[in-house]
Amino acid sequence: MVMATKNALHLDFQWPDGGDFSAPVLWLRDVCPCSSCRVTQTQEKRVHLASLDCVAAEAIDPTHEGVTIGWVDGHTSYYPRAFLEATHARITPAWKPWCEDYFPNCYDFLAFQSDDDCATSAITEFLTSGVLLLGAAGQEDGTLERLSARLGPVREVLFERIHNVKVDPLGYNVAHTSLALPPHNDFASYSWPPSVQALHMLVNDAVGGNSTILDGWGVLEEFRRDDPAAFDVLCRVPVPFREFDEHNETYACEPIVQLNARGQIVIFRYSNQLMQVMDHRNPETAAFYDAYYALSRRLLSTNLSRSFRLEGGQILVVASHRILHGREAIESSGHRHLQDAYFEHDNVRNRLTVLARSHD
Template sequence: MTNATLSEPATQRTVIAMGELSTYADAPVLTDALASGARVTLCWRDGAQAHFPLMWLRDNCACQACRHTVTRERLYLPLTPITAAPQASLHDGNLTLVWQDGHVSDFDAGWLHQRRPGQEPAPVIPARRPWAADFAPTSVSHADFAGSAAGERAWLTALLRDGLVLLDEGPLADEEVSRLAERIGPLRPTNFGARFDVRSKPNPNNAAYTAIGLALHTDLPNWRQPPDIQLLYCLENEAEGGESIFADGFAAADTLRRQDPEAFRILSETPIDFRFQDEEQDITTRAPVLSVDHDGQLIEVRFNNWIRDSLRLPAHVIDAWYDAYRQFWQLLHSSEHQLEFALVPGQMVAFDNRRVLHGRRAFDPSTGRRHLQGTYLDLDMLESRLRVLSRPD
């Protein structure tokens, strides 16, 4: 057992570099530290108390030998169990530990306060919120998005929370969608390229490149990792028809789970094949329409009637699967879950392709031009961007 040597906390603490770019300096100083057995017990001025395992503290030493000063990456390897209690002392309300081998570790009180075992920091990434019947998407002007961190934060927050957000009053400029996307992260390329044009064209290799109506679907469910976020930027929309439609697949799946748990079970426990083939590609994967995690929480919707492959299931499962699929289809296309509007030139819609289904009404290409440009982004990049924009100035 080692008693802490207490020193009076200074009003202006020297913040110890912990290799962090996010803040923790506002947290309270330490008032007591006691190393005993396999734990160091710390008390903060706000009354918080926590017991830290020795191994955790040693592993998170932020000195230059234990953490690379430039890359901020951990150099210390926790290969030797730490069993001997260190000498603990407080300096200006921060913690210093001297380990049995003489190694010294300094910890900022606020950093430790944020990382007390079992604690979670206040989340920057918003929780998903299912669409209510009166859901109306958030819209951010192009000027606000491009001109202020607050505008971009609002756009990111709405997209991560609702799975869909609009950008308005953008320029009618070729590739503007790529420029907006690249603020956030690299374009995610697929077999249709890193950036695609949606308009009717001869010899289409995809229904999106025709003028037919597109029922609700998710893109590329035939990939193990379908694109996370889709951006669709409207450059021209003069043709009759062509309204965009969307549905919150998670909200519809929740309704299905309540109304018919057996249908939900079938769609979530029955992997089926999705497949796209052309002269150059044969991309196929096997996954359920509704993916749930180990806790039964919905994590992904794969829904695309065009590239759903023939079911390879025992005959008695097939009829039940079609019944469940039909029910889910009807829920998605019910007014309760569906959103319809016409994109105007200069407007961009962004949506979570693993949650929100999209489609469009048929249009008549003889009545005018319709031209969207689209690309994909990784969700990792959007979350990272929101964290960086949420750092204190």
């Protein structure tokens, strides 16, 4: 038994085999795994640090299997050694930029829906490459709803729950014309744009109109490496985006690249058609346009882009905070009907975790 130093920030001790252990005192008290500090039924934390007037260890008793800590308020904690030495990090497949010969595998729609091994491979590929291609999904209206079993609930936005994309003289968006659509992602006009987009081609008898996909994060990482100062401008300067029709008005003003606390890219927001007029009096506007022009030229010439014909019965799913999608111009007016719907990336990751759990 070792007496602890009162009010210490860290608690240090040696295991009987000589190994050192050190951890913040507040962390140790916070993660106490005992049944009065946890809701046993749910594994949630129950003790709240703020309810404790003083957090200090009084006695430390390490054995080969774990350590018992006596706290000044009379509580006793026991921590198995394996618990203290674990990283407690959740690992999901990390994204990887496309390699030179990357092309998405095509998974059978019914197998993806019904076979857990197929779904596990397909979702793992999706989390790595940002793309999932499904074939033999048929031509039935609303088929995308069935993907909820694997991708989680549909993420609704204003406009339709399932969008119909056909050439339509009354359409609210350039997608409803036969014009080419440069690489973009949808709903840049939302503070949190949908993070997964599924596009189901019901019928494609048109000439032209090839689908395009582009590894946006892959290009951004090249850009960051080659011109870090310009990349930083794209992370800093807010840009307005708007999508609207007669009944709806959506608007967000955010930098086109958003990073997390570790400096990793989390959202690439890119839509030439939805981008609004920036204030030319803002001194940042010139710097932004320099960087934006350089990045956009790169997007048009990158080898991290693929073009292919999405056939009737195929579904293309993209991680839309990363992958930009587009379309070449439709040359003839042969019947072409596409439906799209949105999902959320967190829910797709959840599905892989649950599949692994059921496998174990």
